[in-house]
Amino acid sequence: GAVVSQHPSRVICKSGTSVKIECRSLDFQATTMFWYRQFPKQSLMLMATSNEGSKATYEQGVEKDKFLINHASLTLSTLTVTSAHPEDSSFYICSARTRDRESGYTFGSGTRLTVV
Amino acid sequence: AQSVTQPDIHITVSEGASLELRCNYSYGATPYLFWYVQSPGQGLQLLLKYFSGDTLVQGIKGFEAEFKRSQSSFNLRKPSVHWSDAAEYFCAVGDSGTYKYIFGTGTRLKVLA
Secondary structure (H helix, E strand, O other): OOOEEEEOOEEEEOOOOOEEEEEEEOOOOOOEEEEEEEOOOOOEEEEEEEEOOOOOEEOOOOOOOOEEEEEEEOOEEEEEEOOOOHHHOEEEEEEEEOOOHHHOEEEOOOEEEEEO | OOEEEOOOOEEEEEOOOOEEEOOEEEOOOOOEEEEEEEOOOOOEEEEEEEOOOOOEEEOHHHOEEEEEHHHOEEEEEEOOOOHHHOEEEEEEEEOOOOOOEEEOOOEEEEEEO
């Protein structure tokens, strides 16, 4: 089945630095990838939608200059948290959509970001 | 507006007992409906999905869900719970146009030995 590899699984960074999270579709081409953020004991909130070769579409309230998304190929999307602050600490999860609509989405295993 | 409600934040059941997790949605058309399971610190695993057809859907790990249009519900069931089923369960509605998901707030399942 479709597999999405997300890494790193955990990252600790200092306040003010930037962190890049990668999401790769291993055995399929992902035309669209989604980035979610999950606060402790809460649900997933969609941050942005990235389509290969075009600019990402951000949800209301998400700072596009802080959360940079790049989807340069059909198998790779990256989320860069720029100038991270402790309030950016969260669990970030990507998901990818295959060309087959009825396959649903495949989720990565998530990245736990801690900003100290 | 589209929304998904999971009324139960926590549920505790004994191993071997039956389980039903509730999910209600609000959506303008026939929705795509999903149930996902998340273990601590992990991503989401798809249990089952409904797009159309038979309203009783079978999934992995012995789970099933029934789509009831009249009640706007998509409840998840399992006849006999195993200790390994302890996890967080999310119901989601998928938009057929934008492919965006809306997730419920999740139900945390605890299984007593």
